[in-house]
Amino acid sequence: MADEKVAEKQPNMIPIKDGLFTMPLTSPEQVRLVGSRCRLCSEVSLGTCMACPNCVGEDMEIIPLDRRGKLWSYTVIRNRPPGDYKGPDPFIPFGLGLVELPEGIRVVAPIAGDVDELKVGMELELEVYNLYQNEEGSDVMAFRFNPV
Amino acid sequence: MKEIVIIGVGIHKFGRFGDKSYIEIGQEAARMALKDANMSWKDIQAAYLSAMYLPATSGTRILRPLGATGVPICDVEAACASGGVALRQAVLGLQSGAFDTSLVLGVEKMPRGFMEPSMIYDKWQIEMGMDTNPSYWAMRARRHMFEYGTTDMQIAKVAYKNHKNSVHNPYAMYQREFTIEEIIGSPLVCDPIHLYEICAPDEGAAAVVLCTKEKAHQYTNKPITIAACNHAIALYSADFRCPIDFTSATASNPGPTEVAAKKAYQEAGIGPEDINCFEVQDTDAFCEIEIYEHLGLCKPGEGGRLIDEGITEIGGKRPVNMSGGLICKGEPVGASHLGQIVEIVWQLRGEAGKRQVDNAETGLAHVLGAGGNCAVTILKN
Numbered sequence: 001m002a003d004e005k006v007a008e009k010q011p012n013m014i015p016i017k018d019g020l021f022t023m024p025l026t027s028p029e030q031v032r033l034v035g036s037r038c039r040l041c042s043e044v045s046l047g048t049c050m051a052c053p054n055c056v057g058e059d060m061e062i063i064p065l066d067r068r069g070k071l072w073s074y075t076v077i078r079n080r081p082p083g084d085y086k087g088p089d090p091f092i093p094f095g096l097g098l099v100e101l102p103e104g105i106r107v108v109a110p111i112a113g114d115v116d117e118l119k120v121g122m123e124l125e126l127e128v129y130n131l132y133q134n135e136e137g138s139d140v141m142a143f144r145f146n147p148v
Numbered sequence: 149m150k151e152i153v154i155i156g157v158g159i160h161k162f163g164r165f166g167d168k169s170y171i172e173i174g175q176e177a178a179r180m181a182l183k184d185a186n187m188s189w190k191d192i193q194a195a196y197l198s199a200m201y202l203p204a205t206s207g208t209r210i211l212r213p214l215g216a217t218g219v220p221i222c223d224v225e226a227a228c229a230s231g232g233v234a235l236r237q238a239v240l241g242l243q244s245g246a247f248d249t250s251l252v253l254g255v256e257k258m259p260r261g262f263m264e265p266s267m268i269y270d271k272w273q274i275e276m277g278m279d280t281n282p283s284y285w286a287m288r289a290r291r292h293m294f295e296y297g298t299t300d301m302q303i304a305k306v307a308y309k310n311h312k313n314s315v316h317n318p319y320a321m322y323q324r325e326f327t328i329e330e331i332i333g334s335p336l337v338c339d340p341i342h343l344y345e346i347c348a349p350d351e352g353a354a355a356v357v358l359c360t361k362e363k364a365h366q367y368t369n370k371p372i373t374i375a376a377c378n379h380a381i382a383l384y385s386a387d388f389r390c391p392i393d394f395t396s397a398t399a400s401n402p403g404p405t406e407v408a409a410k411k412a413y414q415e416a417g418i419g420p421e422d423i424n425c426f427e428v429q430d431t432d433a434f435c436e437i438e439i440y441e442h443l444g445l446c447k448p449g450e451g452g453r454l455i456d457e458g459i460t461e462i463g464g465k466r467p468v469n470m471s472g473g474l475i476c477k478g479e480p481v482g483a484s485h486l487g488q489i490v491e492i493v494w495q496l497r498g499e500a501g502k503r504q505v506d507n508a509e510t511g512l513a514h515v516l517g518a519g520g521n522c523a524v525t526i527l528k529n
Binding site for chain 2: 016017020041043053054072073074075076077078079081082083084085086087094096097098108109110115120131132140142143144
């Protein structure tokens with residue numbers, strides 16, 4: 001009984017994709033994106049990967065990526081994306097960008113905030129947030145970047 | 149290596165055709181190509197279908213009604229590059245001596261709107277809204293503008309040129325000229341790309357009949373030589389769209405268009421300066437500017453200058469997308485490259501009517517799509 005109450009207070013948080021975030025997700029402001037660094041050629045990739053896409057080495061080290069980055073390029077999504085988009089309904093246009101992190105990697109991510117304020121080079125910070133609740137009642141956690 | 153030639157071409161208009169089935173659409177293009185080659189279906193020893201959106205064994209379903217001759221029919225898929233990859237398989241088969249004649253048919257029947265995301269993106273990318281296909285080109289455009297000063301006006305000029313060319317192409321979905329103001333005034337789809345600067349998925353078919361050069365005289369006195377047909381997939385960190393899955397700032401590789409074009413130029417023994425006309429993947433108007441650079445028509449960052457100076461217009465030194473390109477024809481993915489080949493063949497035969505490039509002796513066709521798949525074909529008289 002006591003356990004059930006705890007479960008009610010703290011809904012189960014699950015990542016939108018396994019291996020994308022540092023765990024646990026209970027303090028989203030401390031969560032970071034996960035990268036894989038090749039121990040042979042030192043290239044960094046997003047998430048966990050079975051082999052280095054650069055040199056095909058299989059000795060990969062899991063690293064937390066920096067929460068801060070810079071906008072490398074961007075666009076504005078003006079129409080509701082195709083498929084099972086979980087964002088606001090009715091649709092609100094949003095920024096989509098390539099965020100360059102200090103590790104050298106560029107990550108595709110939604111950019112929160114005013115679409116008219118987007119600028120190449122602007123400073124951004126990661127936000128891990130609840131995008132939607134799935135059928136089992138778990139909070140599905142996704143990511144976006146906010147202007148600093 | 150055996151010389152392979154094109155002896156017949158056929159096309160079904162690109163557009164939207166309601167209840168007309170992909171089978172009928174494909175058969176029309178195939179029969180037109182066979183007729184153009186002075187051949188009947190029983191003369192064909194192998195066939196390839198390029199398609200992305202069609203069901204299993206579509207090649208057989210389209211072609212067997214022409215006669216159940218028992219020839220091998222192989223379906224090929226490589227997203228936007230499907231037609232180039234199918235053509236390459238046919239060329240390799242002919243060069244190997246496995247057969248002497250073949251038919252390559254591209255057919256597509258796609259729904260309106262953005263491409264089906266589950267074919268290209270993972271579930272989490274779709275749920276987060278990162279699956280609007282033009283967004284990746286748009287981000288390349290924005291970066292190109294930042295690095296090289298490419299302008300909205302230059303991008304609009306590419307769309308203006310292609311729409312203007314399309315007026316004379318009865319096989320294009322849109323055959324209408326737009327003013328620069330109409331193009332820049334059309335709704336933004338993915339900034340900085342506007343609606344009239346972007347291609348739409350649609351329906352259509354195109355076909356080519358190939359044979360070895362020594363057999364060609366039996367059918368035609370105007371064979372067109374396939375001087376090169378190459379296929380490349382993006383190297384690490386060189387995905388044409390921008391890194392969708394991974395990349396790094398420390399490693400840098402040439403893009404798939406640069407790789408495929410370099411191989412094709414080597415194979416053909418000629419360079420971009422020797423080529424008289426081009427049909428390239430203008431998924432949107434910006435892409436065409438970047439492809440000028442990647443095909444070696446100019447240096448990196450100079451693509452905008454080419455359009456400003458009119459070099460890529462039909463009367464210019466390096467005409468590009470005489471047919472109106474995909475912006476005007478639409479992109480029936482499996483058929484698009486073969487449609488480009490049909491246009492180049494007509495250009496080299498001098499049969500392109502009001503789109504004709506003077507004294508066209510050589511031409512290049514280029515497609516680029518999902519997975520970093522790129523195909524480049526060079527034809528010559």
